[in-house]
Amino acid sequence: ALSSCDSEPGPVASRLIGPDAKEVRTAERLRRTSPQRVVARRITARPSAVDLGGRTVRTWTYDDALPGPELRTRAGDLLQVEVANDLPTETSVHWHGLALRNDMDGVPGLTQDPIVAGSRFVYEFTTADPGTYFFHPHTGVQLDRGLYGVLVVEDPAEPGGYDQEWVVVLDDWIDDTDRSPDDVYADLVSTPGMGHGGMMGAGMQSPLLGGAGDVDYPLHLINGRTARAPATLTGRPGQRARIRIVNAGSDTAFRVALGGHRMTVTHSDGFPVRPVATDALLIGMGERYDVIVDLADGAFPLVARAEGKAGAGMAVVRTGAGAAPSPGATLRELDRQVLLGTDLTAADSARLGSRDIDRDLDVVLGGGMMAYRWTINGAAYPDIDALAVAPGERVRLRLRNASMMFHPVHLHGHTFALAQGGTRKDTVVVRPRQSVEVDLQADNPGQWALHCHNAYHAEAGMMTVLSYR
Ligand code: C2O
Numbered sequence: 001a002l003s004s005c006d007s008e009p010g011p012v013a014s015r016l017i018g019p020d021a022k023e024v025r026t027a028e029r030l031r032r033t034s035p036q037r038v039v040a041r042r043i044t045a046r047p048s049a050v051d052l053g054g055r056t057v058r059t060w061t062y063d064d065a066l067p068g069p070e071l072r073t074r075a076g077d078l079l080q081v082e083v084a085n086d087l088p089t090e091t092s093v094h095w096h097g098l099a100l101r102n103d104m105d106g107v108p109g110l111t112q113d114p115i116v117a118g119s120r121f122v123y124e125f126t127t128a129d130p131g132t133y134f135f136h137p138h139t140g141v142q143l144d145r146g147l148y149g150v151l152v153v154e155d156p157a158e159p160g161g162y163d164q165e166w167v168v169v170l171d172d173w174i175d176d177t178d179r180s181p182d183d184v185y186a187d188l189v190s191t192p193g194m195g196h197g198g199m200m201g202a203g204m205q206s207p208l209l210g211g212a213g214d215v216d217y218p219l220h221l222i223n224g225r226t227a228r229a230p231a232t233l234t235g236r237p238g239q240r241a242r243i244r245i246v247n248a249g250s251d252t253a254f255r256v257a258l259g260g261h262r263m264t265v266t267h268s269d270g271f272p273v274r275p276v277a278t279d280a281l282l283i284g285m286g287e288r289y290d291v292i293v294d295l296a297d298g299a300f301p302l303v304a305r306a307e308g309k310a311g312a313g314m315a316v317v318r319t320g321a322g323a324a325p326s327p328g329a330t331l332r333e334l335d336r337q338v339l340l341g342t343d344l345t346a347a348d349s350a351r352l353g354s355r356d357i358d359r360d361l362d363v364v365l366g367g368g369m370m371a372y373r374w375t376i377n378g379a380a381y382p383d384i385d386a387l388a389v390a391p392g393e394r395v396r397l398r399l400r401n402a403s404m405m406f407h408p409v410h411l412h413g414h415t416f417a418l419a420q421g422g423t424r425k426d427t428v429v430v431r432p433r434q435s436v437e438v439d440l441q442a443d444n445p446g447q448w449a450l451h452c453h454n455a456y457h458a459e460a461g462m463m464t465v466l467s468y469r
């Protein structure tokens with residue numbers, strides 16, 4: 001009962017018939033308990049005007065909203081999303097972080113045909129694993145225009161234990177009425193060494209990440225709002241809040257802290273970690289963290305500072321009376337203890353389980369600003385040699401950053417386990433001149449993108465494919 005492409009029934013349509021192996025297993029497990037619940041939604045990608053807080057910009061969004069609509073399912077539900085493309089160009093939707101069937105992964109040229117302007121496509125897949133995810137186009141640098149939304153897959157088996165649940169989406173924003181992210185990308189390629197506002201990142205460096213980004217963004221958003229007219233999250237003193245934080249930025253890692261509070265990190269990219277308290281978290285593009293906070297009484301700034309760049313986003317957490325924090329609020333918490341994903345340890349329930357490695361694959365991240373070209377294993381997508389694996393193998397990816405800039409490396413269709421600490425993730429920050437090893441179980445056959453989640457790096461070639469034989 002799948003009707004997926006009312007425009008052109010191309011070669012993709014034939015692949016939509018019948019679920020893949022992983023989905024059959026999930027469906028079988030579910031059939032033993034209850035019939036599969038279906039969550040059906042429709043979203044439209046289109047040009048619109050959005051108010052960032054005192055400033056209205058023309059851009060592209062889902063359903064005229066920034067962030068786009070929030071989707072929610074329970075683990076095991078079938079999600080059915082009809083995407084209408086009212087943009088002047090083709091698009092696609094990738095479901096970031098989900099281990100889903102390959103033909104629904106949303107990568108044009110690899111897993112489907114592009115959704116051409118004026119047409120629609122129905123994505124339909126089982127949301128098997130609970131967690132915090134997001135969705136965005138996998139077409140050019142469209143993500144940077146504001147096409148993104150959050151998908152939460154709830155865990156019916158989870159004890160809960162919190163009173164509020166907030167979703168916080170971070171974004172870096174080019175507010176330049178004449179120039180779109182496509183123009184910025186064209187500039188990067190034609191004038192290597194230059195970021196949006198001048199020399200790369202105004203020459204700034206992060207002690208943690210080195211060269212911090214290629215594009216200078218004048219604005220930073222939390223839930224689509226600048227610090228001048230911030231989004232407000234409300235609760236009551238003494239309540240416990242779960243905050244699901246998503247970095248939807250294209251070129252900015254954010255250092256996040258909540259004034260007057262410590263955060264307890266509970267999940268990384270949707271999977272549980274051993275809870276650990278911290279003052280601040282460093283979140284790369286494409287990463288998600290869930291934290292728990294015990295709310296004090298008052299009004300507190302939730303700040304996302306652009307790592308190694310100028311500027312910060314801010315939202316307000318309000319539980320009582322008190323003056324609103326000022327937009328330029330600097331937080332002591334930001335410069336105390338800061339955690340990265342590689343500092344965490346997997347919860348026992350999230351362990352991959354030890355096994356001998358069947359296959360080692362090198363993934364060398366290279367390139368630079370001088371000729372604006374970013375590579376994996378020396379090659380720029382699509383002129384790449386895919387990384388071949390066989391179903392059932394335990395695979396170790398050796399991610400090695402040979403460049404002077406950090407790269408959040410994202411793998412589609414799987415979560416891997418960090419060899420150090422076991423944390424399950426699908427996006428991991430690899431710092432300049434550093435290596436990270438990750439293990440995965442090759443249990444989801446298909447063609448899966450593996451790329452840097454800096455939208456400009458990926459567009460300039462830093463992408464390859466994990467390919468099942
Ligand atoms: Cu969110 Cu291939 O990426």
Ligand code: CU
Binds near residue numbers: 406457462
């Ligand atoms: Cu990169």
